[in-house]
């Protein structure tokens with residue numbers, strides 16, 4: 318494409334980090350919410366659990382990230398997949414996580430995820446405005462739609478909370494991946 322390696326922007330919560338599981342543990346402890354990851358069928362958590370509001374949602378994510386050693390990878394193969402991809406792509410972390418930036422950096426390091434740059438943005442809505450990113454990987458359907466509209470490619474990792482959106486998404490620049498091996502194959506096949 319003329320300007321060398323393409324840049325891939327990769328989200329943290331729900332794409333690299335399985336933080337929702339720790340969020341659910343905290344939510345059970347503090348609010349008595351009993352649910353599994355597969356029950357999170359909406360991105361809007363206060364709309365799903367009426368005992369919490371928007372601020373509680375953020376506080377629970379903050380608590381989850383305070384103890385980030387408990388947060389697992391979305392897929393144990395991620396570090397080796399990203400090692401492979403780094404030969405051919407620039408890897409940028411693009412997150413609007415409620416975590417502190419230092420917590421995200423420490424978690425990435427502990428999980429042996431290496432990257433070229435990290436953007437910790439105020440809101441998910443800031444993501445598609447990053448000019449340096451060619452391809453975004455995210456679990457938030459709205460982000461992926463904005464990315465496609467802004468002329469870039471969005472790869473959406475399937476999660477229970479974006480399952481509904483998959484059926485209505487119909488854009489040549491949106492691709493849905495069901496796991497990280499699919500993400501790897503898509504990137505190597507389509508953008509090499």
Ligand SMILES: [Mg+2]
Nearest residue numbers: 328330331456
């Ligand atoms: Mg996310």
